[in-house]
Amino acid sequence: VKGVIILELKKKEYEFLEHEIKRLETEGVISKQDQEKILQYYKVKQSTSFVQIILIVGALLLGIGVLSFVASNWMYLDKGVKFLLIIACIIGFNIAGVKMQPHYPKTSISLHYVAILMFGAGIFLIEQMFNLSINFNTSFLLWAIGSLVIAYYLKDLALLIFSTLLLFVYLNGSMLLDETSYPLAILLFLPALYVLLKKWNDSSLFAFFLNALTINTIALVLLEFVPKLIDHDPYKVALFILFAIGIIITYLPVRPQLRKVTHFQGHLLHGIAGLFLTYQFSIFFALAYFVFLLYLVYKGNLTSIAIICALIFRYYVDFSFDFLPKSFAFILGGIILIGFGFFFEKQRKRREIQ
Amino acid sequence: MKWKNNKLFQQVIVFSIPILILIGLAIPPAWTTLTGEEIRIQTEPIDPTDLFRGSYVSLYYEIETVTLADMDSAVISEIKQKNSGDTLPVFVRLKQENNDIYTVEKVEKERPNEGIYLKGELEAPYEFEETKGIFHIRYHLDNFYAEKEEAINLEKATTIGPAVAVVKVKNGDAILTDIIIP
Numbered sequence: 282v283k284g285v286i287i288l289e290l291k292k293k294e295y296e297f298l299e300h301e302i303k304r305l306e307t308e309g310v311i312s313k314q315d316q317e318k319i320l321q322y323y324k325v326k327q328s329t330s331f332v333q334i335i336l337i338v339g340a341l342l343l344g345i346g347v348l349s350f351v352a353s354n355w356m357y358l359d360k361g362v363k364f365l366l367i368i369a370c371i372i373g374f375n376i377a378g379v380k381m382q383p384h385y386p387k388t389s390i391s392l393h394y395v396a397i398l399m400f401g402a403g404i405f406l407i408e409q410m411f412n413l414s415i416n417f418n419t420s421f422l423l424w425a426i427g428s429l430v431i432a433y434y435l436k437d438l439a440l441l442i443f444s445t446l447l448l449f450v451y452l453n454g455s456m457l458l459d460e461t462s463y464p465l466a467i468l469l470f471l472p473a474l475y476v477l478l479k480k481w482n483d484s485s486l487f488a489f490f491l492n493a494l495t496i497n498t499i500a501l502v503l504l505e506f507v508p509k510l511i512d513h514d515p516y517k518v519a520l521f522i523l524f525a526i527g528i529i530i531t532y533l534p535v536r537p538q539l540r541k542v543t544h545f546q547g548h549l550l551h552g553i554a555g556l557f558l559t560y561q562f563s564i565f566f567a568l569a570y571f572v573f574l575l576y577l578v579y580k581g582n583l584t585s586i587a588i589i590c591a592l593i594f595r596y597y598v599d600f601s602f603d604f605l606p607k608s609f610a611f612i613l614g615g616i617i618l619i620g621f622g623f624f625f626e627k628q629r630k631r632r633e634i635q
Numbered sequence: 636m637k638w639k640n641n642k643l644f645q646q647v648i649v650f651s652i653p654i655l656i657l658i659g660l661a662i663p664p665a666w667t668t669l670t671g672e673e674i675r676i677q678t679e680p681i682d683p684t685d686l687f688r689g690s691y692v693s694l695y696y697e698i699e700t701v702t703l704a705d706m707d708s709a710v711i712s713e714i715k716q717k718n719s720g721d722t723l724p725v726f727v728r729l730k731q732e733n734n735d736i737y738t739v740e741k742v743e744k745e746r747p748n749e750g751i752y753l754k755g756e757l758e759a760p761y762e763f764e765e766t767k768g769i770f771h772i773r774y775h776l777d778n779f780y781a782e783k784e785e786a787i788n789l790e791k792a793t794t795i796g797p798a799v800a801v802v803k804v805k806n807g808d809a810i811l812t813d814i815i816i817p
Contacts, residue, residue: 352689354782364661368654375650400653404660409689409780411664412811423660427653434649 289326298323336391337439344398351402351409360410367403371396390437397428397440418454421447422466429470433477438484441477445490449497456501467498483538492546499526517561520554527551531577545584548577552588556595567592578624581632586625593617667810671803674729674737674751678800678814690786692779692814694800698727698739698753703768709744710757714770717759726807727772728752736799742772746807754807776802776811792816 290298299320306316347370351363358366378392401424408415425447432440448470455464474491481487503522508515530547559567571592577585597614677697703711714723729751730740737751746752755772779800781789789798801813 354689354780364657368657371653371657372650379646379650396650396653400657403653403657407657407660407664409691410661411668412691412776412779413664414775414777423656427656430649430652434645 287321288323290323291328292325295323295325330387333387336387337394340391340394340398343395344402347399348402348405351406354409360406364403364406364410367399367406371399371403374399390435393431393435393437394440397431397443400424400427416454416458418451418458418464421451421454422464425451425470436481438481438487441481441487442490445474445487445494448494452494452497452501456505467494471495471498478539483536485538485542488539488542489546492543496526496530496546496550499523514561517558520557520561524551524554524558527554548582548584548588552584552591555588556591559592559595567596578628581628583625583628583632586621586628590618590621593621663808664810667805667808668803668812671805671808671810672751673812674731674802674804675735675799675815676802677736677738678798689780690783692781692786692789694777694779694811694814696774696776696800698729698737699772699774701727701739701742701757701770701772703770705739706742706757706770707744710742713744714757714759719759719761721759722756722773723759725755725757725772726752727755727774751804752807753804753809774809776800776809779811779814789814789816 302311302316302319305311306313311319347367351367374392374396378389378396381389381392401420404420404423407413408420425444428440428447429444431437432444448467452464452467455462471491471494474494478484478488478491500519500523503519504516507519507522511518527547527550530550531544533543533547535543555570559570571589574585574589574592578589597617679695706714710723710725717723726743726746728740728743728747729737731737731751742755742757743752753774755774758771758773760770779789792798799815800811801815803810803812
């Protein structure tokens with residue numbers, strides 16, 4: 282059916298519903314057509330099955346085994362032979378994956394996972410064979426490219442997220458460990474991945490990783506370039522820009538399915554940056570931020586309650602050791618936390634009613 | 636466009652990408668190793684481990700350290716303008732000593748027409764005046780991968796005397812092929 286919202290149910294829930302609707306039909310309450318029509322509004326939620334988990338763990342073990350076999354540098358096998366062996370295995374696992382796809386889709390995908398992990402092992406092996414001292418972030422970039430192409434072709438979410446994780450290593454490795462060249466490729470990958478996100482029906486899990494990669498990129502750019510432009514307190518400025526970006530993200534008009542996860546990440550960002558900023562600015566910043574958080578809570582945002590708790594805890598630890606007698610500090614802390622617990626529960630209830 | 640809808644064709648393209656990346660990665664160093672000229676450089680190893688590539692011997696080369704006298708005027712004027720931490724791509728012309736070991740003859744900006752030379756990255760110092768005329772060049776020849784035990788033995792043996800690195804060179808590209816303990 283087009284234009285309607287299809288609700289995803291757990292398998293048991295769906296079976297109950299199906300059973301009930303069938304009963305209503307046999308009792309004559311609804312017609313046969315009604316029965317079919319109603320069921321079109323529901324579908325069974327695909328969850329990871331036991332078989333899938335076993336296959337994925339198996340693929341991971343096999344892949345990691347090959348990776349550490351390469352790292353072990355076993356000298357009784359010539360490096361050239363190892364290389365040909367890896368190439369043959371990648372081809373073999375991919376062909377087996379393709380052949381098994383029609384009848385055993387779950388096994389098939391796990392074989393492709395093994396091939397992807399072996400591809401990574403192959404990259405490290407070449408560096409080992411020729412004693413190349415190139416930095417590991419380039420290896421991770423190449424690994425990500427290969428894995429991304431296959432993820433796109435197989436339309437596999439796990440592989441897509443794996444590629445994103447490889448890009449995390451590439452990005453942070455280039456900026457934090459090896460400062461010889463900027464990871465410019467990330468500027469190409471980010472927009473491309475956002476296009477893919479749309480193709481993946483705005484999967485919120487992938488959106489979470491992709492947004493995190495974007496925020497990570499922005500944070501590194503700020504840490505790199507703000508000190509070059511500003512002489513006075515550059516890290517404070519960078520942190521404040523991140524704080525502001527966090528707030529902007531929470532108001533970003535994104536597609537409906539991405540809203541929840543994106544706004545949550547915005548709150549997380551301004552929460553963490555804000556907390557660090559309370560050490561940089563005077564108490565007035567903390568107070569203003571506190572009022573802003575209260576406003577967000579009033580608007581129904583629950584993440585802000587966690588930030589408020591963290592903020593209070595941070596000052597509670599400060600003050601309790603400085604001024605107050607310990608017992609008094611504990612009593613006060615207890616009252617504050619219970620108060621917040623009550624507030625939290627009340628807020629949730631209000632949401633449920635709405 | 637019939638080929639666009641051909642599933643087998645698509646599969647061949649997609650799944651050959653990792654293979655092509657691997658082969659593409661292997662060809663340049665393999666070419667240098669097969670066709671390059673063999674030279675020997677004095678070196679000093681230490682032994683660390685890498686999570687993905689296993690244990691290796693990290694090498695320090697004699698030719699990594701150069702003085703102002705080794706550099707031509709174009710290199711000197713350019714490196715003076717660089718910020719600390721930046722690098723300047725250079726060509727290092729080598730000469731063969733009596734004991735068969737190659738040492739630095741000249742650090743140049745332009746690619747030499749003949750002779751043995753290596754591509755390198757000259758590191759800009761923090762304070763130009765305080766370098767005492769000593770500069771550092773990176774060649775990306777720093778790692779020699781070996782099995783754990785071999786790596787340890789190599790390091791032990793070289794505490795007695797310096798080792799010699801066997802390097803294949805082709806058009807300035809270099810591949811480290813072996814370490815010889817004298």
